[in-house]
Amino acid sequence: MSDVAGTTARRAYRSAPLTVRVHVAGRWWTCPFGPIADALTGADRVLDVGCGHGLFPLYLGIRHGASEIVGVEIDREKLIVARAAALSAGLASRVSFEEVGPGYTPAEEPPVRPTEGWDGISVVDVLYLMGPERAMRLLRAAAKALAPGGKLVVKEIDTTPAWKHRISAVQEVVATRVLRITQGDHNQQVASSTVVAELTSAGLDVTTVRLDRGRIHPDYLVVGTRP
Numbered sequence: 001m002s003d004v005a006g007t008t009a010r011r012a013y014r015s016a017p018l019t020v021r022v023h024v025a026g027r028w029w030t031c032p033f034g035p036i037a038d039a040l041t042g043a044d045r046v047l048d049v050g051c052g053h054g055l056f057p058l059y060l061g062i063r064h065g066a067s068e069i070v071g072v073e074i075d076r077e078k079l080i081v082a083r084a085a086a087l088s089a090g091l092a093s094r095v096s097f098e099e100v101g102p103g104y105t106p107a108e109e110p111p112v113r114p115t116e117g118w119d120g121i122s123v124v125d126v127l128y129l130m131g132p133e134r135a136m137r138l139l140r141a142a143a144k145a146l147a148p149g150g151k152l153v154v155k156e157i158d159t160t161p162a163w164k165h166r167i168s169a170v171q172e173v174v175a176t177r178v179l180r181i182t183q184g185d186h187n188q189q190v191a192s193s194t195v196v197a198e199l200t201s202a203g204l205d206v207t208t209v210r211l212d213r214g215r216i217h218p219d220y221l222v223v224g225t226r227p
């Protein structure tokens with residue numbers, strides 16, 4: 001997918017090392033950021049958990065006029081790149097990045113959430129690196145940290161259909177264990193049904209969108225809205 005905001009966001013990395021530029025380009029071409037950003041239309045204060053090099057927060061900042069977007073991440077090196085890219089894109093006043101520990105949950109730890117809660121929280125391809133217990137704890141805490149009407153947007157890779165899941169699983173083993181470009185304790189895809197069940201039991205109104213039509217990765221988007 002190509003759009004003007006995506007092109008502008010990727011240009012913000014033009015001074016980054018080649019490996020980073022390749023990684024960012026790979027994320028752009030393999031992850032359907034457009035529909036994820038669509039789900040956060042109108043959200044004024046957004047938290048992105050596991051922001052990586054910050055591509056999604058920058059893209060969101062360019063596409064929507066959100067006043068505050070905070071990306072949190074466990075990998076310090078990625079945060080250095082993310083901050084430089086925000087400066088380069090002229091977005092540093094609205095898009096910021098903070099380091100967190102691997103057990104981070106938004107309701108309990110800094111960055112300090114807005115008094116009313118976040119209007120949007122995104123978690124894009126992160127849960128599978130956490131292991132099921134920590135991933136569900138993150139979702140429960142994120143649901144609590146939303147403002148009324150706020151949206152929790154979860155994009156992951158589904159466990160079905162099996163052939164697409166197998167291809168994605170092999171690619172993730174290469175990313176986490178061979179190339180070591182992604183940090184995380186686990187590599188276990190989380191089924192959309194598991195995310196739906198967790199967000200529903202946390203009291204959110206939940207919708208699911210399959211994003212893998214014509215794509216090799218079984219991407220899904222689950223959106224939970226706090227009533």
Ligand SMILES: C[S@@+](CC[C@H](N)C(=O)[O-])C[C@H]1O[C@@H](n2cnc3c(N)ncnc32)[C@H](O)[C@@H]1O
Nearest residue numbers: 027050051052074075102124125126129183184
């Ligand atoms: C596949 S990358 C996705 C990055 C970004 N969300 C994107 O879509 O481009 C997964 C990211 O999650 C981060 N991560 C892994 N475990 C985490 C945790 N427990 N808390 C926060 N971030 C974590 C990794 O360091 C990595 O940058």
